[in-house]
Amino acid sequence: MSPFDHRKYQSFAPVRMPSRRWPDRQLERAPIWCSVDLRDGNQALIEPMTSRQKSRLWDQLVKIGLKEIEVGFPSASGHDYNFVRDLIDNDRIPADVTVQVLTQARPDLIEKTFEALRGVRRAIVHVYNSTSTVQREQVFGLERAGIVDIAVRGAQLVKECAARYPETEWVFEYSPESFTGTELDFAVEICNAVTAVWQPTPQRPAIINLPATVEMSTPNVYADQIEWFCDRIERRDSLLISLHTHNDRGCAVAAAELGVLAGADRVEGTLMGNGERTGNMDIVTMAMNLYSQGIDPELQLGHMDEIIQTVKECTRLPVHPRHPYAGELVFTAFSGSHQDAIKKCLAKRDPREPWQVAYLPIDPADIGRSYQEVIRINSQSGKGGIAYVMERDYGYELPRWLQIDFSAAVQIHAEAQETEVSPEAIYQLFERTYLTGERRWQLGDYQVKRADQVDQLQAELLDGSTRHALTGSGNGVVASFVDAMQRFTGKQVVLVEYSEHALSHSAEAEAVCYIQLNIEGERYCGVGRSPDIIEASLAGILGAINKAAEQDQLAA
Ligand SMILES: CC(=O)SCCNC(=O)CCNC(=O)[C@H](O)C(C)(C)COP(=O)(O)OP(=O)(O)OC[C@H]1O[C@@H](n2cnc3c(N)ncnc32)[C@H](O)[C@@H]1OP(=O)(O)O
Ligand SMILES: CC(C)C(=O)C(=O)O
Numbered sequence: 189m190s191p192f193d194h195r196k197y198q199s200f201a202p203v204r205m206p207s208r209r210w211p212d213r214q215l216e217r218a219p220i221w222c223s224v225d226l227r228d229g230n231q232a233l234i235e236p237m238t239s240r241q242k243s244r245l246w247d248q249l250v251k252i253g254l255k256e257i258e259v260g261f262p263s264a265s266g267h268d269y270n271f272v273r274d275l276i277d278n279d280r281i282p283a284d285v286t287v288q289v290l291t292q293a294r295p296d297l298i299e300k301t302f303e304a305l306r307g308v309r310r311a312i313v314h315v316y317n318s319t320s321t322v323q324r325e326q327v328f329g330l331e332r333a334g335i336v337d338i339a340v341r342g343a344q345l346v347k348e349c350a351a352r353y354p355e356t357e358w359v360f361e362y363s364p365e366s367f368t369g370t371e372l373d374f375a376v377e378i379c380n381a382v383t384a385v386w387q388p389t390p391q392r393p394a395i396i397n398l399p400a401t402v403e404m405s406t407p408n409v410y411a412d413q414i415e416w417f418c419d420r421i422e423r424r425d426s427l428l429i430s431l432h433t434h435n436d437r438g439c440a441v442a443a444a445e446l447g448v449l450a451g452a453d454r455v456e457g458t459l460m461g462n463g464e465r466t467g468n469m470d471i472v473t474m475a476m477n478l479y480s481q482g483i484d485p486e487l488q489l490g491h492m493d494e495i496i497q498t499v500k501e502c503t504r505l506p507v508h509p510r511h512p513y514a515g516e517l518v519f520t521a522f523s524g525s526h527q528d529a530i531k532k533c534l535a536k537r538d539p540r541e542p543w544q545v546a547y548l549p550i551d552p553a554d555i556g557r558s559y560q561e562v563i564r565i566n567s568q569s570g571k572g573g574i575a576y577v578m579e580r581d582y583g584y585e586l587p588r589w590l591q592i593d594f595s596a597a598v599q600i601h602a603e604a605q606e607t608e609v610s611p612e613a614i615y616q617l618f619e620r621t622y623l624t625g626e627r628r629w630q631l632g633d634y635q636v637k638r639a640d641q642v643d644q645l646q647a648e649l650l651d652g653s654t655r656h657a658l659t660g661s662g663n664g665v666v667a668s669f670v671d672a673m674q675r676f677t678g679k680q681v682v683l684v685e686y687s688e689h690a691l692s693h694s695a696e697a698e699a700v701c702y703i704q705l706n707i708e709g710e711r712y713c714g715v716g717r718s719p720d721i722i723e724a725s726l727a728g729i730l731g732a733i734n735k736a737a738e739q740d741q742l743a744a
């Protein structure tokens with residue numbers, strides 16, 4: 189039992205709809221998008237946007253390709269009024285973009301709203317009043333009829349004002365605000381009353397916006413409400429049903445998606461979900477969700493970092509690093525098994541086939557992200573990720589057995605540092621571990637001769653100021669040097685693994701050689717790098733021998 193008194197709250201009554209159809213549908217196309225960043229987003233900010241910030245966000249919304257943009261509540265503030273005037277007077281509204289403004293269903297506010305829009309080519313006038321039981325009873329103190337009366341009077345005045353400005357193509361929108369807390373039959377009744385005034389036609393439809401002003405239930409209930417409403421509303425073919433979900437329960441996007449399945453045509457929301465309380469429906473997330481399902485979102489979101497920057501600077505709110513699609517960390521895998529899976533999928537990827545990469549719902553490149561960030565290393569990472577970084581950034585194609593060996597060194601380093609390990613730090617660690625660290629033995633001069641199908645190697649081994657002369661023979665220089673080391677150390681030395689490749693990132697056309705030796709039953713790895721492949725091989729063998737010496741396995 190929690191200490192909470194859960195009886196303080198009531199559960200949301202489900203909609204009785206045994207024959208609901210929306211669960212069997214699939215999203216097939218993008219809805220009509222409407223951004224409310226400059227109104228609902230703005231009214232939620234600690235410091236509302238300055239006109240410069242509003243202007244900047246407007247430009248970004250246009251660049252993204254939003255064709256309907258709610259630009260403010262011009263009857264409520266001089267700022268909003270002036271902003272609308274600036275857009276109109278300075279001809280800043282592209283021909284294919286329609287501005288929308290919000291007003292309460294109050295005569296003075298409606299009049300002022302039309303005044304603000306004077307001379308605009310096309311505009312959506314969005315009028316609302318609250319319809320929920322709580323608002324009716326406790327805020328307005330009115331019965332249903334009184335609330336309908338506010339809406340109808342508002343609708344009439346909107347129509348009259350519009351007639352005074354015939355040069356403008358007017359679109360009317362009505363919201364039964366607090367729709368989710370409104371009895372469905374009443375929502376239908378009040379919307380029918382409003383559209384009876386407006387008399388929309390299929391050619392000139394009106395917008396009926398059904399807001400989850402406060403998100404009160406699971407998204408399936410919202411979808412039921414939308415389907416129930418769409419099935420009963422009059423003049424359905426002359427209406428665009430719009431959704432406007434808030435995120436109080438964290439499901440604004442899900443509710444909008446299910447609401448579209450349930451019959452809605454249009455969705456209002458904001459970039460990154462800014463808005464009242466926990467925010468509005470996030471247009472970026474919903475659009476990218478559609479895209480990840482193979483549906484054209486009909487928005488330009490390829491410049492995601494610029495979008496984030498604009499939103500952050502205009503709203504002065506941060507964007508969470510885990511924000512769906514847009515956050516700085518959303519394409520990054522730190523954990524080993526994820527890195528391994530991503531690396532394998534990317535290596536097998538055929539660009540002609542649909543995207544199928546484990547843990548990456550979309551290709552980061554689509555939104556201007558590089559693969560640099562996909563795999564980042566910390567103490568949770570495994571060999572796959574480390575190998576990926578070594579290959580991607582430095583051109584080393586570490587064989588699997590060396591990945592295992594090296595990942596142990598990276599793990600120790602990451603745990604000691606207690607932070608992320610950068611690609612540079614990984615590379616330096618690789619160099620120290622296999623190539624440049626202090627070594628007991630160094631290779632001096634050497635020469636190989638071939639006689640009777642057998643290679644004979646003579647080499648000099650430097651141990652501080654002491655020089656040892658080595659000889660060995662075998663099939664090839666590698667086998668000869670292994671033989672020489674075996675004679676020199678008196679231990680059993682067996683070559684277990686060998687691989688090499690040219691180092692594509694190296695300006696000096698170097699080769700790199702990876703060696704694994706079994707020395708008296710223990711395995712040791714070494715790496716050699718040189719413009720000369722023989723020297724790289726010998727250095728690799730000596731590297732492994734030196735590793736054994738470090739661990740006191742060679743008493744020579
Ligand atoms: C869910 C939403 O996001 S709705 C949009 C909310 N956004 C805003 O309100 C931001 C802009 N609003 C404002 O700045 C102010 O509310 C103004 C300037 C529009 C109006 O200010 P004021 O008239 O001073 O005050 P206020 O908003 O408190 O008015 C409340 C009155 O309007 C009535 N009212 C509220 N909403 C509506 C409506 N949609 N339609 C008709 N009447 C309404 C209330 O019943 C109340 O009436 P009362 O004074 O008789 O009790
Ligand atoms: C004005 C309306 C549509 C609104 O913002 C809401 O109900 O959340």
Ligand SMILES: [Mg+2]
Pocket residue numbers: 228399401432434464468
């Ligand atoms: Mg809202």
